[in-house]
Amino acid sequence: MKICIFYFSGTGNTEIIAHLLQKELINLxxxxxxxxxxxxxxxxxxxxxxxxxLIGIGYPIHAFNAPKIVYTFIQQLHNDKGKKLFTFRSSGxxxxxxxxxxxxxxxxxxxxxNVFNENLSIMPTNVLLKFNDNLNKQLYQLAQIRIKKLAQxxxxxxxxxxxxxxxxxxxxxxxxxxxTTGAKWLGKRIxxxxxxxxxxxxxxxxxxxxxxxxxxAKDTIKFNCTCNLCMRCIYECPTNAIxxxxxxxxxxxxxxxxxxxxxxxxxxxxxxxxNTKGFFKHYADYFGL
Numbered sequence: 001m002k003i004c005i006f007y008f009s010g011t012g013n014t015e016i017i018a019h020l021l022q023k024e025l026i027n028l029x030x031x032x033x034x035x036x037x038x039x040x041x042x043x044x045x046x047x048x049x050x051x052x053x054l055i056g057i058g059y060p061i062h063a064f065n066a067p068k069i070v071y072t073f074i075q076q077l078h079n080d081k082g083k084k085l086f087t088f089r090s091s092g093x094x095x096x097x098x099x100x101x102x103x104x105x106x107x108x109x110x111x112x113x114n115v116f117n118e119n120l121s122i123m124p125t126n127v128l129l130k131f132n133d134n135l136n137k138q139l140y141q142l143a144q145i146r147i148k149k150l151a152q153x154x155x156x157x158x159x160x161x162x163x164x165x166x167x168x169x170x171x172x173x174x175x176x177x178x179x180t181t182g183a184k185w186l187g188k189r190i191x192x193x194x195x196x197x198x199x200x201x202x203x204x205x206x207x208x209x210x211x212x213x214x215x216x217a218k219d220t221i222k223f224n225c226t227c228n229l230c231m232r233c234i235y236e237c238p239t240n241a242i243x244x245x246x247x248x249x250x251x252x253x254x255x256x257x258x259x260x261x262x263x264x265x266x267x268x269x270x271x272x273x274x275n276t277k278g279f280f281k282h283y284a285d286y287f288g289l
Contacts, residue, residue: 001030001155004049007058008037008069008207010230012258013090013123014060020144021056021088024151037073038207048078054154055083055113061091062229064099064168065176068183069207069228074107081112086154088118092125094286100169101162103176117160119150122286126231126256128249135280136261137269142287179229187227189245190234196221196241202233231256 003025009015022032037059040047049055059066066089085108091098101118108115121143124136131139153160187210198219203211208226211233213219234242235256244250261267276284 001053002051003030003032003054003056003154004052005032005034005056005058006037006040006047006073007034007056008060008067008073009058010060010067010207010228010232011126011235011256013126014058014088016140016258016262017088017090017121017123017143017147018058020147021058021151024148025154028151028155030155037069040076041069041073042209045076046078047073047076049080049083050078053084054157055080055085056088056154057085057108058088058090060230061089061098063175063179064096064172065179066104067228067230068180070104071107074104074111077111077113079112083113084157085113085115086117086119087115088121088150090121090123092123092127094120094122094282096168096171097162099172099175100164102164102169103172105161115161116157117150117153118162119146119160120162121146122283124256124258124261126235126252128252130252130254130256132271133261133264133267134269135271135283136258137264137267138271139283140258140262141269142272183227183229184225186229186244186247188223188225190223190227191243191245192221193241193243195239196237197239199238202237202242205236206233 005018005022007014007018018034022034025032059070089098098120105115123139123143124131203213203221207230208228210224210226212222212224214222234251272280272284272287272289274289
């Protein structure tokens with residue numbers, strides 16, 4: 001069975017899920033290829049999926065919906081009537097199960113795809129609040145277990161779709177519109193401090209091409225209005241020189257690099273349990289602890 005997984009990941013969470021899923025599917029004798037959505041968009045060509053038996057699309061939750069870049073990618077997909085497709089998404093909180101999947105599902109169905117499975121993985125959050133490292137690692141460990149089960153379901157073509165009611169879909173649509181609109185405004189108001197070393201990593205790695213070079217020497221960085229609010233430029237800057245001019249509280253002051261947590265043997269990943277109280281109780285409940 002040939003499977004193609006298209007995914008978008010801002011700061012690494014969804015990419016980790018995509019890699020885990022690819023590994024588990026290969027263990028089940030599937031032939032799996034991964035492709036980054038941002039790279040497909042940059043090619044500016046239509047994407048043909050006919051040679052694959054199954055298609056997967058992965059993305060992070062942005063304001064209870066898929067980020068705009070994913071919808072842009074869907075417009076580049078050739079119609080593939082009846083082709084079975086699954087989606088997987090990552091979120092920093094199980095609240096409202098990440099929002100409605102109906103908006104994205106509708107766009108995929110317009111392209112002829114048969115969406116048969118929708119999955120949510122809870123991963124460490126990269127905005128507002130830094131979680132305890134033990135919790136972050138445990139979320140990853142629990143995601144590993146769930147992805148193993150997801151791979152089995154995908155190979156069986158098990159139908160598992162989210163139950164999206166009207167209110168949830170409306171809420172998702174409103175919040176998503178607000179974020180997409182706000183991203184254009186915030187994206188033009190990202191600032192760079194004097195600690196910038198002009199490595200231009202942010203320019204090269206911006207998934208939407210929002211960061212541009214100006215001036216005679218092409219060494220003046222400016223931000224445009226196509227920002228996706230993925231936070232990649234902020235957290236990947238080697239000198240911590242990039243910040244929001246406004247709403248800086250969105251940023252985690254210590255930065256965000258999930259790999260420093262996952263591969264640290266001193267972090268045990270034993271935060272959640274059946275005795276968990278307070279805010280994180282709904283995390284324990286989500287994982288059935």
